[in-house]
Amino acid sequence: MASTRDGVEKAAEEIGYPVLLRPSYVLGGRSMVIAFNREELHEFLEKRVVLTPEAPVLVDQFLEDAYEYDIDAICDGESVYVAGIMQHIEAAGIHSGDSACVFPPYKSAPATLRAMTEATARIALEIGVRGLLNIQFAWKGSDLYVLEVNPRASRTVPFISKASGIDLISAAVGVWQGKTLRDQDLINDSDTGIPGVGLGRCITGWAVKEAMFSFDRFRDVDPLLGPEMRSTGESIGIGADFGEAFAKASLATGTKLPTEGRVFVSVHDSDKSTMLPIVRELRDLGFEIAATRGTADYLFQNGIFAEVVLKVHEGRPNVVDHLQSGRIDLLINTPLGRYTQRDDSLLRIEALRHHVPYTTTSSAAEAAVLGIKYLKRREYTPRRLPEGRVERR
Numbered sequence: 001m002a003s004t005r006d007g008v009e010k011a012a013e014e015i016g017y018p019v020l021l022r023p024s025y026v027l028g029g030r031s032m033v034i035a036f037n038r039e040e041l042h043e044f045l046e047k048r049v050v051l052t053p054e055a056p057v058l059v060d061q062f063l064e065d066a067y068e069y070d071i072d073a074i075c076d077g078e079s080v081y082v083a084g085i086m087q088h089i090e091a092a093g094i095h096s097g098d099s100a101c102v103f104p105p106y107k108s109a110p111a112t113l114r115a116m117t118e119a120t121a122r123i124a125l126e127i128g129v130r131g132l133l134n135i136q137f138a139w140k141g142s143d144l145y146v147l148e149v150n151p152r153a154s155r156t157v158p159f160i161s162k163a164s165g166i167d168l169i170s171a172a173v174g175v176w177q178g179k180t181l182r183d184q185d186l187i188n189d190s191d192t193g194i195p196g197v198g199l200g201r202c203i204t205g206w207a208v209k210e211a212m213f214s215f216d217r218f219r220d221v222d223p224l225l226g227p228e229m230r231s232t233g234e235s236i237g238i239g240a241d242f243g244e245a246f247a248k249a250s251l252a253t254g255t256k257l258p259t260e261g262r263v264f265v266s267v268h269d270s271d272k273s274t275m276l277p278i279v280r281e282l283r284d285l286g287f288e289i290a291a292t293r294g295t296a297d298y299l300f301q302n303g304i305f306a307e308v309v310l311k312v313h314e315g316r317p318n319v320v321d322h323l324q325s326g327r328i329d330l331l332i333n334t335p336l337g338r339y340t341q342r343d344d345s346l347l348r349i350e351a352l353r354h355h356v357p358y359t360t361t362s363s364a365a366e367a368a369v370l371g372i373k374y375l376k377r378r379e380y381t382p383r384r385l386p387e388g389r390v391e392r393r
Contacts, residue, residue, distance in 0.1 A: 003056040005045055011059035012041055018062040024055040032228050034062050066140035067108070068147070069116060070101060072160050073133055074168065074186070075124035076175045079196040081186040082117050083168055084160040086209070089246075090361045100210045100249065100367065101156070103163050104202050106242050108139075114194075115144050121197045123149055131172045132157065156209065159236055163207035164200040165386045203386060204238040210249035238383050239374070247371035255357050257368055259376045261329030262288040264309060264319060265295050266347070267362075271334045272298050274362040278332075279304060281369050285376065290328065292319070312346050323350045331358035332365045 002008040012019045018036040021044055035041040049057060068088040074081045087105035105113065116137050124133055127149070134154035136147040153169070161168045166186070174184050181187050187198040212233035237249030250257055263282050267275050272295065283289055283304055291299060291306040293314075299306045310318040322328050331351045351358040359365040 001056040002059055003051055003053045005051060008045060008051070008057055008059055009038075009041065012038075015059060015061050017041075018064065020058075020060045020062040021049075022058040022060070023049045024057070063138050063140050063145065066138040066145070068099070069105065069108075069137045069139070070154070070156055071116060071120050071135045071137065072154055072156055072168065073120050073124055073135070074131065074172050074175060074181060075129040075133065076179075076181045077125075077128065077130055079181045079187045079198070080121040080124045081171070081181050081198040081200070082120050083166060083200040084156075084164055084202070085113055085116060086156060086160070089208075089363055089367045100208060100246070100364070102242060102245070103160065103207045103209075106206075112139055112144075117192065117197060117199060118194060119144065119146070121194065127151065131175055132168065155234070159207070159209045159234070160200070162236065162385050163202050163204050163238070165203045166200055204383065205240045206238065206242050206245040208237045208242070208245040208249040210235050210237065210246075210253050212253045236385075238385070240381070241370075241374070242367075243370035243372075243374035244381070246367050247374045250357075250368075250371060257357055257371050257375055258287075258329040259372060260286060262290055262307075262327055263330045263332065264322070264328045265289065265291040265299075265306070265332045266311075266319075267295055267332065267334040269294075271362050275332070275334070275365065276302055276304075278362065278365050278369055279306075282330075282372075285369075285372060287330075290322070319347055320350050323347070323354055323356060326354070328356055330368070331356055333358060333360055334362060 002011050008021070012035065017038075018034050019041070021033045021035055021041070023032070033040070033044045035044055045051075051057060070086045070088070072083045074083065084103050085105055085108075086101040086103045087108060089100040089102060119137070120135055123135060123146070129151045131151075132153040134150045134152065134156070138145040138147055153172070157168050171181070171184055171186060175181065181198065187196065189195050189197055192199045212235060235249050235252035237245045237247065237252060239245035239248060247257060263279070265275065265279055276299070279289060279299060289299065289304060289306040290309045292311055293308050296306040296308045309322055310316070312318050312320055319328070323331075328351075331347060333347055348358055348360070357368070359368055
């Protein structure tokens with residue numbers, strides 16, 4: 001915690017960039033910023049926050065390239081029911097309310113899931129929760145991090161209740177009325193192998209929670225996501241595979257993924273190797289590829305020919321002109337830092353204005369490809385949401 005400008009700068013240097021900056025007394029990540037360098041830290045200090053001893057700023061390490069998870073659980077003081085483990089589709093650093101998430105997790109080793117289940121039970125029992133709690137974890141390399149613990153219901157309770165067939169609100173009320181989780185048949189420790197711990201499962205195949213945004217109601221607002229929550233609602237998509245669930249959830253929020261056309265790609269150097277197989281898959285699906293000069297050169301060196309499109313400051317016609325003329329059907333743009341690439345904000349604003357789907361992380365781009373694959377099959381299957389409690393099998 002730092003209450004002076006010099007203190008914030010010193011803490012950032014000691015921790016090492018990037019750092020997460022959180023002012024005091026904020027909800028929904030309000031005014032939180034990830035600073036990737038000293039210049040971005042200075043911009044935060046000059047424009048975003050007033051520092052006082054009564055309202056210091058938390059300067060913390062930011063975990064790059066980490067997977068983030070949400071867990072909803074119920075504790076009765078003796079046993080813990082882990083209702084569901086949801087994996088965020090966006091990388092860590094995007095507010096949990098803004099990140100799409102998938103249940104069950106789609107890129108996680110069994111050992112990782114077990115470690116989070118055990119940690120959830122230990123935390124719930126240690127702090128003495130009676131009822132619902134939500135825990136957010138991050139996994140990087142071989143390390144598990146606890147990001148926050150909230151002894152309350154979260155926004156994902158309705159999502160998990162529908163996808164698992166267990167009404168979590170009724171179960172929590174049952175605990176308050178004196179019923180144990182065992183009484184409610186929620187502790188399947190013979191299946192989990194962890195005494196006193198039950199684990200929910202997704203009964204819909206796959207379920208994706210997608211965030212709803214209202215950026216299109218405001219002129220010139222950059223839709224870039226970060227630690228400050230910006231969503232105004234959520235949708236659910238269910239399907240036999242991840243691609244079906246993601247495509248349906250996206251469509252429910254007004255985002256229609258293209259099945260043909262041209263994809264524009266502009267990514268910073270640290271994302272290029274991760275983005276390469278995604279772009280290759282889009283090409284193999286029949287899409288034309290366009291890119292900025294640096295990204296196009298990288299793609300060409302790896303066997304993918306891309307049309308070179310100028311950045312905004314490089315002249316005309318540039319990428320904004322192409323968006324306005326309808327030549328771009330999907331935008332993939334991963335900016336380096338929040339303040340360093342001003343052209344990028346123009347891209348995203350223009351894409352929003354012309355209803356062109358866009359992604360700002362490689363993980364979201366990969367999810368979009370799976371959704372596009374489902375849409376290209378043209379095998380649309382309506383699926384009913386479960387009603388009432390579904391008995392265990």
